[in-house]
Amino acid sequence: MPAVRTVEATMLGKLDWSAIPLDQPIPLIAGAVVLVAILGVLTWVVVKGHLSYLWNEWITSVDHKRIGVMYVLLASVMLLRGGSDAIMMRIQQAVAYQSQGYLPPEHYNQIFSAHGTIMIFFVAMPFVIGLMNLIVPLQLGVRDVAFPTLNSVGFWLTASGALLVNISLVVGEFARTGWLAFPPLSELSYSPGVGVDYYAWSLQISGIGTLVAGINLVTTVLKLRTKGMNYLRMPMFCWTTLASNLLIVAAFPILTATLAMLLLDRYLGFHFFTNEAGGNVMMFMNLIWAWGHPEVYILVLPAFGIFSEVVSTFSGKALFGYRSMVLATMAICVISFMVWLHHFFTMGAGPNVNAIFGIASMIIAVPTGVKIYNWLFTMYGGRIRFATPMLWAVGFMVTFIIGGLTGVLLAVPPADFILHNSMFLVAHFHNVIIGGVLFGAFAGFEYWFPKAFGFRLNERWGRAAFWFTFLGFFITFMPLYIVGMLGMTRRMQHYDVAAWRPWMIVAAVGVAVLTIGVICQIVQLVVSIRNREALRDRTGDPWDGRSLEWATSSPPPVFNFAFNPDVRGEDAYWHMKARAKQQSPERDGPEYQDIEMPRNSPTGFVCAFFATIMGFALIWHIWWMVIVGGLGAWATFVVFAWRDHDEYVIPAEEVAVIDRVNLEQRRGLISMAEVG
Amino acid sequence: MSDQTHGMGRNDLAPGEEEQHSVGARILGYVVGLVLALMLTATSFFIAGTDLVWQPSIPVALIVLAIAQMGVHLVFFLHITTGPDNTNNVLALAFGLLVVFLVIGGTIWIMANLNANMPPMGHILRMQ
Numbered sequence: 072m073p074a075v076r077t078v079e080a081t082m083l084g085k086l087d088w089s090a091i092p093l094d095q096p097i098p099l100i101a102g103a104v105v106l107v108a109i110l111g112v113l114t115w116v117v118v119k120g121h122l123s124y125l126w127n128e129w130i131t132s133v134d135h136k137r138i139g140v141m142y143v144l145l146a147s148v149m150l151l152r153g154g155s156d157a158i159m160m161r162i163q164q165a166v167a168y169q170s171q172g173y174l175p176p177e178h179y180n181q182i183f184s185a186h187g188t189i190m191i192f193f194v195a196m197p198f199v200i201g202l203m204n205l206i207v208p209l210q211l212g213v214r215d216v217a218f219p220t221l222n223s224v225g226f227w228l229t230a231s232g233a234l235l236v237n238i239s240l241v242v243g244e245f246a247r248t249g250w251l252a253f254p255p256l257s258e259l260s261y262s263p264g265v266g267v268d269y270y271a272w273s274l275q276i277s278g279i280g281t282l283v284a285g286i287n288l289v290t291t292v293l294k295l296r297t298k299g300m301n302y303l304r305m306p307m308f309c310w311t312t313l314a315s316n317l318l319i320v321a322a323f324p325i326l327t328a329t330l331a332m333l334l335l336d337r338y339l340g341f342h343f344f345t346n347e348a349g350g351n352v353m354m355f356m357n358l359i360w361a362w363g364h365p366e367v368y369i370l371v372l373p374a375f376g377i378f379s380e381v382v383s384t385f386s387g388k389a390l391f392g393y394r395s396m397v398l399a400t401m402a403i404c405v406i407s408f409m410v411w412l413h414h415f416f417t418m419g420a421g422p423n424v425n426a427i428f429g430i431a432s433m434i435i436a437v438p439t440g441v442k443i444y445n446w447l448f449t450m451y452g453g454r455i456r457f458a459t460p461m462l463w464a465v466g467f468m469v470t471f472i473i474g475g476l477t478g479v480l481l482a483v484p485p486a487d488f489i490l491h492n493s494m495f496l497v498a499h500f501h502n503v504i505i506g507g508v509l510f511g512a513f514a515g516f517e518y519w520f521p522k523a524f525g526f527r528l529n530e531r532w533g534r535a536a537f538w539f540t541f542l543g544f545f546i547t548f549m550p551l552y553i554v555g556m557l558g559m560t561r562r563m564q565h566y567d568v569a570a571w572r573p574w575m576i577v578a579a580v581g582v583a584v585l586t587i588g589v590i591c592q593i594v595q596l597v598v599s600i601r602n603r604e605a606l607r608d609r610t611g612d613p614w615d616g617r618s619l620e621w622a623t624s625s626p627p628p629v630f631n632f633a634f635n636p637d638v639r640g641e642d643a644y645w646h647m648k649a650r651a652k653q654q655s656p657e658r659d660g661p662e663y664q665d666i667e668m669p670r671n672s673p674t675g676f677v678c679a680f681f682a683t684i685m686g687f688a689l690i691w692h693i694w695w696m697v698i699v700g701g702l703g704a705w706a707t708f709v710v711f712a713w714r715d716h717d718e719y720v721i722p723a724e725e726v727a728v729i730d731r732v733n734l735e736q737r738r739g740l741i742s743m744a745e746v747g
Numbered sequence: 748m749s750d751q752t753h754g755m756g757r758n759d760l761a762p763g764e765e766e767q768h769s770v771g772a773r774i775l776g777y778v779v780g781l782v783l784a785l786m787l788t789a790t791s792f793f794i795a796g797t798d799l800v801w802q803p804s805i806p807v808a809l810i811v812l813a814i815a816q817m818g819v820h821l822v823f824f825l826h827i828t829t830g831p832d833n834t835n836n837v838l839a840l841a842f843g844l845l846v847v848f849l850v851i852g853g854t855i856w857i858m859a860n861l862n863a864n865m866p867p868m869g870h871i872l873r874m875q
């Protein structure tokens with residue numbers, strides 16, 4: 072018997088049948104539904120013969136546009152997962168007054184931990200990285216990002232982390248520690264299960280993916296710009312991309328190192344953050360927030376960029392105070408590294424330290440305020456069109472100001488001693504993350520969808536989605552400010568205070584409204600796909616845009632531009648249009664040239680495949696499998712590094728055929744504008 | 748892909764991209780770098796174990812040697828120069844240094860402050 076057990080332990084580590092939560096119907100059913108859905112889609116793909124299309128055109132694609140779309144798709148799917156967690160928590164808190172509700176504590180704790188982890192790392196991050204990938208090379212007027220294959224590796228590693236988090240739903244459990252897994256709770260002595268390991272390894276794997284994406288985008292902005300695109304002519308979104316990715320490169324290694332130390336504690340008996348043997352829990356707090364605060368700006372800066380583009384396009388004006396906007400962006404980039412202690416004011420620092428970090432936190436609101444005023448002045452005197460992206464932008468300004476102000480309130484240490492870790496804090500960060508990041512992501516989605524797919528989205532459903540989401544947000548989260556001030560702390564599985572109850576019910580109603588908003592968005596997508604012929608964007612410039620992504624067709628050809636555009640000022644494309652209207656149409660037969668593009672490569676997918684295996688094996692202590700996964704990933708890398716040819720040529724004739732169609736359409740657009 | 752970097756001209760090089768030196772000169776550069784790096788490493792090990800110098804100065808000496816080591820790596824292996832073709836690299840380095848300074852300096856300050864404010868163990872036990 073013991074011999075059998077050792078063989079099993081070698082082969083399967085800690086894994087056995089008890090890992091499947093047969094006694095918990097909710098995750099099991101949810102997992103089964105997802106599994107059936109995935110298998111269904113896979114069967115459909117195989118039966119319809121789309122498998123090779125999927126493999127050649129998407130999975131192995133190193134085209135920044137395709138990778139961007141896949142990032143956004145991953146984020147959207149994970150948004151549904153994280154959203155289901157949110158609905159379950161709101162229902163729990165609405166019913167768990169003087170009772171246990173329907174979710175037992177150990178399950179409730181896993182849900183709020185998974186919710187936070189998923190929403191930050193697998194919704195907000197991939198959504199903004201996806202939009203940056205999709206648009207930044209187009210706005211810079213270039214053909215690709217700096218490291219196309221690395222880009223694909225980054226995406227697939229992110230997907231690998233997301234997959235591990237979802238596996239934890241049916242095999243084992245997820246962390247019960249909250250989205251940042253504070254020790255000593257997350258140490259082996261208090262969390263002996265595999266939950267924290269799932270958490271840490273999925274973040275380690277996806278964190279490497281994020282770092283890779285950050286390096287790639289920083290290099291792209293710094294090194295690949297078209298003729299004449301100097302720094303102060305770049306669209307605002309490129310600037311915020313630069314700032315955000317600089318923060319990724321600077322901050323993500325801190326997260327990786329911190330989690331590595333936690334893992335050393337858990338796997339090899341180290342004592343970085345334990346209570347005994349000289350470990351120091353506060354070091355974890357310090358390090359995780361040194362990453363954590365920059366992280367919130369990594370998320371919100373790209374959103375600021377999206378709003379800058381949207382506000383200026385739909386007001387028909389150049390962005391007001393462009394240079395002050397650049398300065399504000401870079402100021403935020405630096406100051407965001409000087410405020411992290413505000414997340415642990417209450418944990419023992421003296422008044423001098425608290426005061427300095429409190430003041431620094433309030434100072435960061437100044438450049439943010441500059442931005443808000445610049446957007447308002449851009450709108451002032453403009454001819455505003457309230458298309459869906461603009462609705463999201465205006466909704467953002469209203470919502471984000473409230474969130475920013477409550478942030479400043481929390482940055483006052485004495486106030487924070489009362490409000491820290493209360494529902495007020497929960498309301499604050501949802502206020503800035505939903506009202507800032509998510510609204511920004513949706514604005515970008517609506518704004519750039521025609522560019523990515525060649526047809527617009529249905530406006531009526533888009534408006535409906537906006538209004539339900541906007542109202543739903545306020546109904547859900549304003550009550551949380553109130554209960555926070557009534558003393559309710561975060562992460563409560565049940566409570567006995569009568570005064571909180573009505574507000575929790577209101578919040579549950581709010582989440583229902585929010586859900587309607589999400590459903591509207593899905594309906595919008597379906598309706599638009601069905602009517603795509605009527606919604607087709609033939610000109611490549613559906614919104615009368617100002618920056619270079621609108622200068623090519625929708626969707627753009629693989630090579631983006633037949634000629635790298637020549638930029639002579641800010642709002643490059645706007646001025647090109649103005650010039651084109653004055654001059655006679657451009658020379659008839661431009662001299663097309665061959666274009667070299669990077670070849671597709673399965674490196675990213677294969678690497679991530681092995682990384683997933685390795686992560687899973689590490690979580691369950693299956694050491695032989697760790698070695699297999701590690702060797703596999705390493706071998707993939709070696710094969711890629713020794714590749715012979717990595718580019719293919721698109722002949723000039725083919726470029727000519729593709730580009731002439733684009734030029735034709737565009738002339739039509741300009742002559743129409745002359746008539747109108 | 749090849750015609751993309753035109754906007755930048757040739758006035759901005761990535762580390763290792765510069766080609767103007769002959770192979771011999773480049774190898775010499777790496778050899779000098781390697782020798783310096785090894786010397787610094789050996790000195791650190793020697794200092795750490797020696798009683799020839801005033802003991803409290805040892806940590807300071809190690810820090811100085813470590814920083815010198817980083818300098819050698821940056822100059823000889825990563826080819827950071829102050830030339831005009833290196834603006835991006837120098838700016839990136841400056842940003843990196845700023846962040847390192849903020850995070851390490853802040854951490855030392857915060858942790859020292861937390862330790863100073865921590866009630867002595869006896870006090871905590873009495874409270875329980």
Ligand code: HEM
Nearest residue numbers: 367371413414432436475478479481482491492500503504
């Ligand atoms: C106007 C600038 C802002 C200030 C002054 C500010 C201030 C604060 C403070 C003091 C806390 C800690 C409160 C506590 O734990 O008691 C906090 C928490 C938080 N803030 Fe902000 N904030 C600002 C903007 C933002 C933005 C733009 C985001 C995200 C896009 C954000 C996301 C968060 C998150 C996620 C937390 C809580 C994390 C947790 O404890 O789980 N904040 N903020």
Ligand SMILES: [Cu+2]
Nearest residue numbers: 364411413414
């Ligand atoms: Cu913060």
